[in-house]
Amino acid sequence: MNKFLIAFLCLLLVSTGKIMAQSNTHARPNILIIVSDDHAYQSIGAYGSPYGATPNIDRLARQGAVYQNAFVTNSLCGPSRACLLTSKYSNLNGFKDNFSRFDPAQPTFASHLTEAGYQTAWIGKWHLGSLPLHFSYFKIVPEQGFYYNPDFINMDNDTSRIDGYVTNVITDLSENWLKNRDTTKPFCLVIGEKATHRTWIPDTADFGAFDHVHFPLPDDFYDSFPGRYAGKVNNMNIAHTMRLGYDLKMKADTGFGKDNYTRFTPSQKKYFDDYYDSIYQDFKSRHLTGKALTEWKFQRYMRDYYATVLSLDRNVGRIVDYIDKSGLGDNTIVIYTSDQGMYLGEHGWFDKRFIYDQSMKTPLVIRYPKMIQPRTKDSSMVMLLDIAPTFMQLAGLKVPSDMQGQSLIPVFKGKDKEFRNAVFYHYYEYPNEHNALPHFGIRTKRYVLVRFYKPSEAWKNKMVNEGSLIIDTYNPKDYWEFYDLKADPEQLHNMYEENKHSAVVKRLKAELNKLIKQYKQQDAAAILAGKMK
Template sequence: MSILASMLKITNIRSVVVALIVLLAPILLSAQSKRPNIIFILSDDHTYQAISAYGNRYVQTPNIDRIAREGVLFHHAMVTNSICGPSRATLLTGKYSHKNGYPLNEKRFDNTQQTFPGILQQNGYQTAWIGKMHLGTLPEGFNYFSILPGQGKYYNPDFISTPNDTVRMGGYVTNIITDLSVSWLNGRDTSRPFMLVVGEKATHREWLPDLPDLGAYDSINFPLPASFSDDYKGRRAALDQDMTISNTMRLKEDLKVHVNYQQNKNSEYGRFTPEQLAPFAQYYEQKISHEFDSLHLSGQALTAWKYQRYMRDYLATARSLDRNIGRILQYLDSTGLADNTVVIYCSDQGFYLGEHGWFDKRFIYEQSLHTPFVMRYPGVIKPGTNSNSFMLNIDWAPTLLDIAHVKAPADMQGTSFMPLVSGKGDTTRWRKDMYYHYYEFPEPHHVSPHFGIRTERYKLVRFYGPADFWELYDLKNDPQELHNIYNDPAQAKNIVNLKKRLKVLITQYDDKDAEKLLKN
């Protein structure tokens, strides 16, 4: 073959390659644009017991239920450290608290570390966080953010927005967060997929409902949980805490009995407009405070009354949360985005609704260990799916990357749970137990730090700090976790096996502090 013929052959091959690239480019771009969008709705302290999809027959959460009905409901979604800020840090990093450096609330999260939104951003996604973040630093890895400073306020809240401007916005916080989310979605670059975190303030203490929801549950007399009058026998950590409805919950601040509405402008009530304050104060002064005064309560009767008020305010606050989730779902329906958008609803952890006589979270006990988690992924997750597998919040970041077809970094400690819900992939080696570690002590609720293992049947816990003791629960025979059987001689062999498995998990997740304590 002559040199000229060879050159012509090469030229023809190059022409064919160029032509193929030209032909395939729209297809490749289309495939890229069809990567699913993600909306991750993260509430605060909204527990699974307060959701009708999880069996509560006294409340209606139709929009959360819709996500579950059209996708999957997780029955054993659990957190690795049941407290607000650390849970968000775990969401971002896919790591336990001892690895992401954020074990306690009210600290500064290291926002220079690798997070899943930053990875998505590097791989072509538009990313945004709107609402509550509560990590002491501004978001990194986001194209846009508009976040509440700290805990934020329910009425007329401040928002810190790109590029770091603080603006006070009129209205109720849950509605405003939805307004901002829809506004961002309307203004996004439609040629690229997006990932939006909607960070809700609801249902955080002190549970201020939106005006249309005042008194929404006043006609319901909620039954006391089976463990409401727990005496904490044999459980020193449970006995020493400071989170009871009877003693810790405050009449004025938490339950709005005889509130002083004439406070400074930076307080919750100092932000109210006259138009907002009139119906709010009328409800709590003329109805609730008057009722309290007329009853002359004390002792167990007072505690029971406080419980009813707590439940009614908490659930009324959750009512606007569910309503606004409905607004987001309706937006997706009306814009044609629903078919290619993954929607997740979950909370940063569970919460006690009177179980053990408590509110708040922190303990490894079931109601704060579990978190609600529902997810809709059209065309991938079969509607009406239920999952009973152990899924942890360290799994959230790897899963979101998996959905976006991006490989998770090796140092993320979680695993994508998509094989559990998609029907594809090997699930035979999925975890059969989980590891937990809580740190914050003594403020604000005097819960001793502890770590432990939860298996299908048993829970073994080591409390430390000023405390130094173990607890063991048989969840099959004692689902309320009222009987610590650690000192039962019949459990000796079981305890040895559980401690061996606990040690394996501590080593697997590289928890050096727990490893040292386990040797003592």
């Protein structure tokens, strides 16, 4: 055979092999997941908010699906992220509270995807007390990070400051990574946003954006918590816990300035002073007390919170637009979610932690044209626990047997309307700034059954030894709460005492025990058996 013909055929075979390899690679979808912090689903237009703060998230929802019953396993920043990564409850992944350290060597969706040939990256807030492993790239903010001129830790464990507003900076870094990735490989990019975490500092472009809005008080704003000890003794209420200086940027104390004010550039400082000083002068002239002061604090909280949402949403739009303009939209699953929900004055609260809906429920919006019809509204009970198994299946991998979630692909295809009948929740962190008592429970579409409990002596001693607890000034106790969401959607009336022997409560306790066994919750089992030590 002619040597030139042989050379041509060899070149053709090599080229064909490369094309086939690239074709097979690109058959696997790219993955983009944006994880915000403390973003209340009730502040998003797609979930019914009337204030117009989320046009880009709403657009994403129109292009895909809104999951109206998405839940977390443990409504706290670090534990929720650990669950997302591992698809394991806190008792198995080892990260029960924000005093913990995540073991990054344990299997995660990143370790499986990286091994399978994906380029993987985590950019932004990590907040797991360790550095990421198994990612092709990371650039994370230390701890909570700062809203202005944030520090970032890179893969060499060096820390450097980047000027700008944190949400914009995270998007800049994410776009840069996408532009410089190996385009022959599929990617999985996790964007961890700091927004909308306390202390809700908006971008300078958004100062005052909602000052024209008078936010109505939630119906339960002045909840007095009859029969609900945990609600009564918590310390996360707007009236008494929310600080004028630290939270609301008034110059009534120095808490805000220590961590944030000194980081401003001169121009940022001028924007900040011009806006908040005028509010502070007006506030001083009013001499507010009692309910008038509480309601003023609520309005300031809401205006800052929603203004902080604006930049978050704008940057969601930026990164999704980049995906679409790069021709990646059809083969990229785009997920927007938060590490948990947030109270926007419900029960008079801010923060999260509790099993009640505004905390345990989280926004989940997913666009994936290959499987999800536009404008889908899905009421299936899904969890952040389900994200990692979904990634495994989309990548053509076997779902590891130690993952406790379920792939969402049947839900995407509309083939599993009874995907899950109940979710299990377990919040551990105690003591804490907000005095949210530890508890676990079960939520079905109609009912909530929850057990609050005293932390064990071993746990108390651990907190003392770590310096987290010096004097136990609270009085946690063991008791049950039970709610019928059909009759009491705001979860105001604990009906446990009058229903503790009812068929419904007995059935829920049986289901709770089943889930405790399924999720290997030995500590919860010990509490119910009266063997907590």
